[in-house]
Amino acid sequence: MxxxxxxxxxxxxxxxxxxxxxxxxxxxxxxxxxxxxxxxxxxxxxxxxxxxxxxxxxxxxxxxxxxxxxxxxxxxxxxxxxxxxxxxxxxxxxxxxxxxxxxxxxxxxxxxxxxxxxxxxxxxxxEYRGPEGWAQVQRAGTWMTKDDLHAFVRAYDELLDRFGHAPEDAPDGARHMNLRFYAAPAPVGEWTGEPTGP
Incomplete structure (x- = not known):
């Protein structure tokens, strides 16, 4: 195949x-x-x-x-x-x-x-019901070099591989999750002290 x-x-x-x-x-x-x-x-x-x-x-x-x-x-x-x-x-x-x-x-x-x-x-x-619920929201702002950012993206991919399951291998209680990752540099002069969390 x-x-x-x-x-x-x-x-x-x-x-x-x-x-x-x-x-x-x-x-x-x-x-x-x-x-x-x-x-x-x-x-x-x-x-x-x-x-x-x-x-x-x-x-x-x-x-x-x-x-x-x-x-x-x-x-x-x-x-x-x-x-x-x-x-x-x-x-x-x-x-x-x-x-x-x-x-x-x-x-x-x-x-x-x-x-x-x-x-x-x-x-x-x-659908957010607190930090123990199924729906999670995280927003953050920090300082990174381009190398830091690329290493972060690689680590994110590794986390998906580590914690994710193929449909046929998913354990009991698993649900199909939709996750998204976006990162973009803040415009010059924009406030960057974004609090972490929902």
Whole structure:
């Protein structure tokens, strides 16, 4: 079974197609469903997402072409094809290096992510029940060099690997968690004494 193409090997055209796929609302819903439920076929997705099976089948094939999902051979037979999501990570390159079509697709995807993440940010505050609850909010400001920042990001990735679980290996009581990390230098003159916490 082949996995996703390493991001270092993606061409600008392939990245453009990837951003367009990830920015397609229905394809994102399909990927979200597979992420939460591990597997599905076009009929299941059609029922759960309120689409026709022909539509979900088309988008499943497109996602498979980009190696974002793969068929489950042991469950598939005849016209019934079952799918599962593939592990996927991608780091968007510097926008200054992008071709115009790639930049436009990346911007469209970024706008969609911002909308989704804004909703998640609101939910985290609304569902916050103290430091022992499921919803957690952390905001902080500090001084870092660029090397410090990059080391922090690597440590963040290591923490995700250390504490996260694949769906099939998740222990009892585990829930699918949405986590986001953003960091940007404060504008010159902006107050940086951000308190830690929600």
């Amino acid at each position: 082949s996995g996703p193409t390493p991001e270092s090997e993606l061409t600008s055209l392939e990245r453009t197609a990837l951003y367009k796929s990830l920015g397609n609302p229905l394809r994102r819903r399909i990927l979200d469903y597979l992420g939460k439920h591990a597997e599905a076929n076009s009929t299941v997705l059609a029922r759960e997402l309120g689409e026709s099976s022909g539509t979900t089948s088309y988008h499943l094939r497109k996602l498979a072409e980009q190696r974002l999902i793969e068929e489950i051979p042991e469950k598939s037979g005849g016209r019934e094809r079952w799918w599962r999501a593939l592990p996927f990570t991608h780091t968007t390159p510097d926008p200054k290096t992008m071709a115009p079509d790639e930049h436009a697709a990346a911007e469209q995807l970024a706008r969609l992510k911002i909308e989704v993440d804004t909703g998640l940010f609101r939910r985290a505050h609304e």
